[in-house]
Every structure is written in structure tokens, then in C-alpha cells.
Amino acid sequence: MGRIHKSITAGLVAAACLFTFGATNAVADNHTKGKKIAYLTATTSNPFIAKLASTIEEEAKAKGMEVTVLTSPFDPALQSQQINDVIAQNYDALVITPISERAAVPPLTAAKNAGLPIFIVNSPLAEGTEDLYVSFVGENHAELGKVTGEALAEALKDRKEAKVALVTGSLAEGVAPRRLAGFKEVVEKHPNISIVATEDVKWDTATAERVAGQLFARYAAQGGLDAVYGMADNVAHGVILAAKSAGVPLGTNEDELVVVSSNCMKFGIDHIRAGEQYSTATQMPTRTGKATVAAVVDFFEDKPVEKHQFLEAVAITKDNLDTYAEPCTF
Missing domain, CATH: 3.40.50.2300 (Response regulator)
Structure with a gap:
């Protein structure tokens, strides 16, 4: 009888807990x-x-x-x-x-x-x-810019002089200006890195590809660019497509273009695996x-x-x- 009594009591307690849980969920759903x-x-x-x-x-x-x-x-x-x-x-x-x-x-x-x-x-x-x-x-978009700047500095640490172009999202709204400020704050601590161009492509892949192609042509006579910050992975994807079309090698070796980003997407994951992009960041x-x-x-x-x-x-x-x-x- 003792064991039966305990089983009944345990069952009642479990039922009461389930009722309470269900009631709590119902109240939450009602809100x-x-x-x-x-x-x-x-x-x-x-x-x-x-x-x-x-x-x-x-x-x-x-x-x-x-x-x-x-x-x-x-x-x-x-x-x-x-x-x-x-x-x-x-x-x-x-x-x-x-x-x-x-x-x-x-x-x-x-x-x-x-x-x-x-x-x-x-x-x-x-x-x-x-x-x-x-x-x-x-x-915190300033922080995303900073971690991207740090990644770029690591990738370019062995280059005496590195020319970097920025291909950004819309500079009229709150994300890109903050990300840019964080990125610049880090890069300015590395005298071997110079930002030579900033182009606003409003996060558009096709525009990024076109603008990047123009940048590669503009700087070809000066030995080319060392790196490009494509502010989101779809922007970096446009940069990488333009680099391939222009015959610009991608990677981290001395004569290769380093591409970094700060807004992860499938584009960036695939490019990092292939060695065509150095980094992205956790905006998911x-x-x-x-x-x-x-x-x-x-x-x-x-x-x-x-x-x-x-x-x-x-x-x-x-x-x-x-x-x-x-x-x-x-």
C-alpha cells in the first residue's frame, strides 16, 4: 500500500506540474x-x-x-x-x-x-x-569594424606599404558609418596600411563588382591594391568577381589581393574555404x-x-x- 500511495502522490504532483506549465504557456500566448x-x-x-x-x-x-x-x-x-x-x-x-x-x-x-x-x-x-x-x-557596428580592421592588419603585417580600398554599404545610414569608424580606428594604428579610396555601393553586389573593376584599373599603374574591405560578404563577392575578371590574384601572399568583410553570408564562407577571402565577421x-x-x-x-x-x-x-x-x- 505504501508504494501505491507514493505512486499516486507522484502522479498527482506530475499532473499538477504539467497543468501549471500549460497554464503558464497559455498566459504567455495570451500576451x-x-x-x-x-x-x-x-x-x-x-x-x-x-x-x-x-x-x-x-x-x-x-x-x-x-x-x-x-x-x-x-x-x-x-x-x-x-x-x-x-x-x-x-x-x-x-x-x-x-x-x-x-x-x-x-x-x-x-x-x-x-x-x-x-x-x-x-x-x-x-x-x-x-x-x-x-x-x-x-x-555594435563599431566593434564589427574593429575586428575586421584587426583581421586585415594581421593579413598585411608583413607588407611594408599596403594600399587598401573600402567598398562600403550605404554611408547615409547607421551601419556603414559606424563600421567604417571602427575599422579606421584600428587601421590608423598600423602605419604600413594606407586607405586610398572609399566607395559607397549601398550594399549592392553588382555595383560592388563594377566599382571594384574601376578601382583595379585606376591603381594598376601604381602597382595595384593590396587589399579591399568589402563591407558585407555579398559586397566582397562582387569585389572577388571583379578581381578574377581583371586577372588580380587573390590570397595573402605578397603579390595577392587580400579581401576582408564583416557581414557573413554563404558567399564569404565559400570564398574563405577557397582561399579567396581572408575574413568575415559574425553578423548573422x-x-x-x-x-x-x-x-x-x-x-x-x-x-x-x-x-x-x-x-x-x-x-x-x-x-x-x-x-x-x-x-x-x-
Whole structure:
């Protein structure tokens, strides 16, 4: 009888625990179920943006929320109008990757005044606007620039004089200027490295390929470039395609072009494996998307939400490629 009594008691306790767990989950779902989220971002023709948007949609759907994705081809005026439309359409939260760190401020101020909770993803707003949003989720882009600068310095450490060109993302918004500043801060400590050109290709692969081809032609008479910083792996991919077309050898030997990046994608993983790219870095859209939705859920559940959720910035080279290959392949 003692053993039977203990078994019944254990069963009742387990049932009670399951009931409590289920009730807790139900309460959590009640906070998010049916919530309408607007996600405003750049063009999803960019692979990073496309994966980030789809991750936010999938993660939100799993929590019973509905996400509407509105895109803009790096047009701040269009995104400002989209923010105004979101205000008028009674969404429960606004998640945004700003096209411009300054142009987005006036409409986001109107959104906040309308009582709309705002979450900034990946691309920060201008300094002094922290009161506009609940949370920023993404990498510290100055840190991404620094780890890329350190990787480049390591690759060029044996060259007496190294000419470097920068092929960047959009310098009108918050990511590229911060990444550039971090990169320059490190490179300036290495007198053998000189930045000879900076070209804004707005994260576009085809434009990067065209601009890189022009750079190779421009500097051919001066012995060529030693390295190119393609700010994202799709940009670096365009640089590598141009190098191959121009007959510029790729690698880390004295007469080879070193290519570094700071926004990992399948392009970069493949190029690093092939020895055509020296490094990339840990900006991973699935990680960012999951952290974003988690922050929105915490907000709806009245849990504390960190103001700045900075994700880890690490340089990726052949030495640690296997650790990051899967989350960087999309």
C-alpha cells in the first residue's frame, strides 16, 4: 500500500506540474496571440535583409503574432511614408531597420507619440534618440569594424606599404558609418596600411563588382591594391568577381589581393574555404531575428527589456570557420 500511495502522490504532483506549465504557456500566448507587427526594412533583394525578415516572420508566427514586412530600396522618404502608414493602421508594434539614421527620426517621433512601441533592428538611429524606442537589437557596428580592421592588419603585417580600398554599404545610414569608424580606428594604428579610396555601393553586389573593376584599373599603374574591405560578404563577392575578371590574384601572399568583410553570408564562407577571402565577421540574420522577436515578446509580457542588446562580434577566418559556417550560410 505504501508504494501505491507514493505512486499516486507522484502522479498527482506530475499532473499538477504539467497543468501549471500549460497554464503558464497559455498566459504567455495570451500576451502575444493576435498581435500585429509591422517590420520596415531595406530591399529583400539583399540576402541578409531577406533572411532577417523571414526569421522575424517565422519566430513571430510561432508566438501567435502576425508580421507585415514593408521594404524600401534605400529610399528614406518612402520609409518615412511607410512609418506614417503603420501609425494609421493600428499595429501593435513597429519593428524597423532604418534606411537613414536621421530621416527616420521625425516619423518615429510621431509613432512614439501615437503610443506605438518601437524596436530598432540592426541599423542604429542617430545618437540622442534613445528615448524613441524600447530596444535596439543587433551588433555594435563599431566593434564589427574593429575586428575586421584587426583581421586585415594581421593579413598585411608583413607588407611594408599596403594600399587598401573600402567598398562600403550605404554611408547615409547607421551601419556603414559606424563600421567604417571602427575599422579606421584600428587601421590608423598600423602605419604600413594606407586607405586610398572609399566607395559607397549601398550594399549592392553588382555595383560592388563594377566599382571594384574601376578601382583595379585606376591603381594598376601604381602597382595595384593590396587589399579591399568589402563591407558585407555579398559586397566582397562582387569585389572577388571583379578581381578574377581583371586577372588580380587573390590570397595573402605578397603579390595577392587580400579581401576582408564583416557581414557573413554563404558567399564569404565559400570564398574563405577557397582561399579567396581572408575574413568575415559574425553578423548573422537568424540570430538577430530571433533576438528581436524575443525582445518584442518580453515587452508584451511586461518583462524587462534591455535598451541595447548588442550581439557578439567575432572575426571569422579559416581558423574558426567551422564554428560559424552553418549560421552564416543563407
